[in-house]
Amino acid sequence: MKIAVCIKRVPDSETRVKIAPDGKSLDEAGVKFVLNPYDEFAVEEALRRKEQAGAGEVVIVCLGPAAAQETIRSALAMGADRGVLLQTDKIPADGLEVAKALAAELNDGEWDLILFGKMAIDDYNHQVGPMVAELLGLPCVTAVARLDLAAGTGTAEREIEGGIEVVEFPLPAVLTTEKGLNEPRYPALKGIMAAKKKPLATKPVALSTGGIEVLALLPPAERKEGRIVGEGPDAVPELVRLLREDAKVL
Amino acid sequence: MTAVLAVLEQRDGALRKVSHEVVTGARRLADGLGGAVEALILGTGPVRGTDQLAKYGADKVVTATGAAFGSYAPEGFARAVAEHAKAGEYLVVLFAASATGKDLAPRVAARLRVALAMDVTDVAVEGGAVTATRPVYAGKALLRVKLGGAPAILALRPSVFTPVERPRPGAAATVALDVPEGGGRVVVKQVKAAAAGAVDVAEAPIVISGGRGLKEPVNFKLLEELARAFGGSAAVGASRAVVDAGWRPHADQVGQTGKTVSPTLYIAVGISGAIQHLAGMRTSKVIVAINKDKDAPIFKICDYGIVGDLFEIVPKLTDEIKKLHG
Numbered sequence: 001m002k003i004a005v006c007i008k009r010v011p012d013s014e015t016r017v018k019i020a021p022d023g024k025s026l027d028e029a030g031v032k033f034v035l036n037p038y039d040e041f042a043v044e045e046a047l048r049r050k051e052q053a054g055a056g057e058v059v060i061v062c063l064g065p066a067a068a069q070e071t072i073r074s075a076l077a078m079g080a081d082r083g084v085l086l087q088t089d090k091i092p093a094d095g096l097e098v099a100k101a102l103a104a105e106l107n108d109g110e111w112d113l114i115l116f117g118k119m120a121i122d123d124y125n126h127q128v129g130p131m132v133a134e135l136l137g138l139p140c141v142t143a144v145a146r147l148d149l150a151a152g153t154g155t156a157e158r159e160i161e162g163g164i165e166v167v168e169f170p171l172p173a174v175l176t177t178e179k180g181l182n183e184p185r186y187p188a189l190k191g192i193m194a195a196k197k198k199p200l201a202t203k204p205v206a207l208s209t210g211g212i213e214v215l216a217l218l219p220p221a222e223r224k225e226g227r228i229v230g231e232g233p234d235a236v237p238e239l240v241r242l243l244r245e246d247a248k249v250l
Numbered sequence: 251m252t253a254v255l256a257v258l259e260q261r262d263g264a265l266r267k268v269s270h271e272v273v274t275g276a277r278r279l280a281d282g283l284g285g286a287v288e289a290l291i292l293g294t295g296p297v298r299g300t301d302q303l304a305k306y307g308a309d310k311v312v313t314a315t316g317a318a319f320g321s322y323a324p325e326g327f328a329r330a331v332a333e334h335a336k337a338g339e340y341l342v343v344l345f346a347a348s349a350t351g352k353d354l355a356p357r358v359a360a361r362l363r364v365a366l367a368m369d370v371t372d373v374a375v376e377g378g379a380v381t382a383t384r385p386v387y388a389g390k391a392l393l394r395v396k397l398g399g400a401p402a403i404l405a406l407r408p409s410v411f412t413p414v415e416r417p418r419p420g421a422a423a424t425v426a427l428d429v430p431e432g433g434g435r436v437v438v439k440q441v442k443a444a445a446a447g448a449v450d451v452a453e454a455p456i457v458i459s460g461g462r463g464l465k466e467p468v469n470f471k472l473l474e475e476l477a478r479a480f481g482g483s484a485a486v487g488a489s490r491a492v493v494d495a496g497w498r499p500h501a502d503q504v505g506q507t508g509k510t511v512s513p514t515l516y517i518a519v520g521i522s523g524a525i526q527h528l529a530g531m532r533t534s535k536v537i538v539a540i541n542k543d544k545d546a547p548i549f550k551i552c553d554y555g556i557v558g559d560l561f562e563i564v565p566k567l568t569d570e571i572k573k574l575h576g
Contacts, residue, residue: 013506013526017390026387037507093395094365095356121506123393124386126347126368127356134360139435140324142353145500155439159501160349161450165322166440173436179507180500211365211399215381218392220532223551228544232558233566239538239554240570247536247553249515250574 001056003046007039009071010122038117040184041177076195077187083200094210099131118176133174140174253285255340265299268346270413277307282375292319307416325434328357347405364399388506388529454485461489463520467497479571505530523548
């Protein structure tokens with residue numbers, strides 16, 4: 001099993017968002033960056049598939065700044081074999097440009113599987129995995145919550161509104177992972193030490209801005225502080241009255 | 251000139267409700283651009299509900315029929331939509347950011363080699379260009395972008411674009427289009443339906459979510475009873491804590507690593523309001539919180555709160571709602 005896992009370095013989910021002076025980006029001062037949580041499922045799945053096959057290679061591919069080496073190391077500490085950083089200081093808002101750079105790196109890699117998290121928790125673009133699949137001409141299943149692989153084919157389950165789709169596909173394929181697919185392992189100390197010695201190649205890339213121009217990054221609409229209607233079940237009739245007459249939602 | 255192509259969804263031969271939202275968004279953009287709205291729906295034959303689309307602003311309805319279009323098949327749908335979009339030279343192609351739209355829109359954008367704005371909550375035309383607003387960092391900020399692609403491709407977050415009736419003069423012309431079959435490699439073998447009548451949290455107009463305050467998984471039946479009292483329009487959601495504890499399926503999780511929801515009414519029961527949870531529901535129109543801790547962060551962003559024992563408050567609320575729906 002030769003598996004590529006595309007990961008992203010993102011601000012931790014606890015981050016309080018502060019907007020940079022340019023009014024268009026995140027002020028990164030004091031922000032802790034982590035491996036995108038959805039990508040952890042992809043790394044874990046790759047490691048399990050390699051372990052089951054008894055042979056193979058798990059390669060981590062990441063587009064991002066020099067500091068993303070640390071993010072790649074955390075995936076290597078989980079057990080991946082080597083990493084590739086496509087280094088750029090500026091990740092364009094247009095996911096297709098990111099997909100083009102990744103597809104160029106992954107092309108001709110003779111991968112059995114290319115895995116992504118279903119989305120990144122910073123830009124919520126939710127698109128790079130299937131775009132890479134289209135650019136490479138590979139079959140793709142997104143938001144995989146369950147996966148079975150047999151010789152040359154796979155069966156995946158994905159959640160849709162009010163149900164679950166059961167999907168069959170041939171390998172090689174591109175899959176994006178949903179929470180629930182597996183329980184990602186914590187790197188052991190041994191893994192962390194070993195990761196420091198694993199190969200990590202850095203390749204500078206220059207990306208075009210693409211078709212999306214960022215006009216502004218804004219704070220979300222303020223919600224005015226609500227009112228406590230009352231305490232205990234006696235407050236329920238008043239709540240219902242407010243929902244009907246004030247908010248007009250009932 | 252046809253300005254906007256609205257790509258709609260059907261299930262079991264009937265138009266999905268989210269389609270009205272997409273046509274509503276399409277109408278708004280088409281008015282700004284000065285052009286017509288064309289709705290595209292893929293199915294095995296005529297799709298029920300398409301006759302209603304003129305009411306929401308569609309000028310033309312194209313039903314693309316093919317034996318393989320009964321249920322969603324990624325490759326066949328992507329090919330058909332991309333080819334139709336290319337031939338029509340639209341300024342904008344709109345999708346719903348539903349489970350299907352999130353899968354289909356990136357494929358179509360990649361085939362057309364244009365940018366995609368995903369999970370959009372507001373659209374506008376400014377100086378002839380299409381702009382979009384999308385929540386990022388799990389709703390902790392909004393990104394305003396200008397799309398330069400031809401066409402501009404956007405996928406609209408479900409439940410945000412309230413369907414507005416904008417009747418067009420006369421009925422929308424309905425055109426059938428035969429699409430050549432092409433075997434896709436990715437095949438949907440089966441769709442396992444969730445429990446009958448279940449409404450998905452991402453699309454329900456009313457969402458009632460429970461957290462650790464419910465104490466035990468079995469107590470979610472209180473929320474299910476309340477949901478039923480609303481007469482089938484409500485879904486039951488869950489906080490990350492109870493999903494991680496295995497009480498509820500991940501499909502029901504609201505928050506940063508679950509679903510982002512924007513219902514008309516969101517009722518948070520026994521949820522303290524961690525920042526990751528607030529991220530998933532802060533764009534709800536009206537938020538109600540029920541919690542025993544008067545200092546819980548959820549009370550900072552709710553519209554109406556009741557402090558107290560949920561095991562007394564929720565059954566009372568269920569009774570009151572039942573009275574309304576008599």
